[in-house]
Amino acid sequence: MLPGLAAGLLLILAGSPAGALTLQFDYSFDALGFFDDQARRDRLEAAGNLIGGLLLDDLDAITPGGVNSWNAVFFDPATGLQTSVADLVVPADTLIVYAGGRDLPGTAIGEGGPGGFSGGGFQSFLDTLNSRGEPGALANPETDFGPWGGSITFDTLTTWNFDAGLPGAGENDFLSVALHELTHLLGFGIPIVDSWQNLVDAASASCATGTEFLGANAIAENAGTLCLETDGGHWEEGTQSVAGPSPQEAALDPTLTVGTRKLLTDLDLAGLQDMGWVVVPEPATLALLALGTAWLGARRRR
Template sequence: MKTSFRIALFGLACAAAPAQAVDIVFDYRYDSGGFFTDDRRAVLDDVARLFSGNLDDTLAAIQPTGDDVFVARIFDPVDPLNGTVVVPGLTVAADEIRIFVGARAFSGQTLGVGGPGFHVAGGSSDFVALADGRGEPGALASPPTDFAPWGGTITFGTNVGWYADDDVGTVENFAGLFDLYTVATHETAHVLGIGTADSWFAQVSDGSFTGAAATAVNDGVAPLLRDDGSDAHFDTSLRAAANGVDQVPLLAPVIPAGARRYMTELDWAALRDIGWDVASLQATVPAPIPEPATWGLMAGGLLLVGAAARRRAA
């Protein structure tokens, strides 16, 4: 049997996106306090559509049969810093990434916690390889060149002033509030492996991320990482394009209140480097949802963040 374990910490729904190569699914079963109102779920739907629409990977389903065993464990969505929970009887559909979300009041400047889940797989060697790599051979390589998680968890702070935008294609004034779209997108990128995957750390050297795509976007220089001992975030001195405008990378560890940040070319390039099939380095907001008639035709302050990770252990 093999256990995978990763987490990212940040001081800074169940709804599926339209079918794409990768289907990001936010699962609300642990939202015992009712934090995820309709408007907040709508924002997470937008985050799901952003990644689902830009990641072209094909991931194998995890559906144990016979003597096969798959036990998924996550950091407790309502107390992620102090415990983990087993997700009973979890199976994962083909191409699905399932992210369990929850909420709690954090102390200090901690506004959210998120990262990939981990698991124990047993039974036939073929099933164990499938559960660990989801059909992506690079995820099983040594060192790994790909990352194919079954999902993960994100917990948001209940004692935070959140802004939930009903149209992430526009930006209004929300001074003093933290943009839920920005933070949820940042956290989802950590679930997908930035700062948490073995294939990320395999390309970290001397305080920089040496991935080829990220280096090319950064004018041929390996982008610096935040010097905080975690090697999990880009340095705030970097700039990269989003919507044709340079900004601090979304996966930098400082996010201001009252402002929106997007996935930049550097953030998407990093996902490509750790093994994801990224369609475009310029994606910033999800494509609009077609009107019903169209579907018919088709059918017919400052927020400090930190991170930590522990490698896969036998």
């Protein structure tokens, strides 16, 4: 029985790496009831677990009180207008995500981004608001990003696939769009996030778009010049990478083909790593398995 027990333990370790982040969803601004259906919340939270499980940052808690007071500022998912919540309490290693739906303009089916803030109090509290304890977020130039969270919204008039399984013909895959928008919430492609924008060369002669990404991890993953869309917010349309063992168009190019699913690729994760997120290294899984095998072998010899 012992080998079976050990194998089970390994699976648990592999599925929930120590230090993973929690994406805590809040539906209190979902005035149009897009997420009234539990199945939709389940799929969004599955996307949150997928992303949170890949990130190992140690984010400090935001704990207002006394002279330390702040407002979390974000776009109301039901209206698109700026709104705020006073003295939001944010647990350690947690991002708060306000989620909702509305009729998005044009062909957009999702939107997401990090929130901002205003606040006052001790310098240590202001530093936490600015960085969540990530030193690179206070450095000059900034090399890291430690937000409290943000908001995401989904188009109410889109034909969605909310299932865990793959979308059918004519369906837009909700899980794919949630993963894409939550990655924007982490600051990917957001011009006001310096640890991203510092890596964008908007006068590149190497890219037809004129915009190139300079992050070392993503360049290495791409094995060469890595072009962004003109706005610097996405990889160039059609950029390829791998998701697990499978070749796939990167999740953070601008589009999702109807009837298909896209998971985060190695390139998407390398981009997050370049802007300061601590991404679960792929080799760690192998090291963990090797360690587990050795431990199992030792137990068997007894």
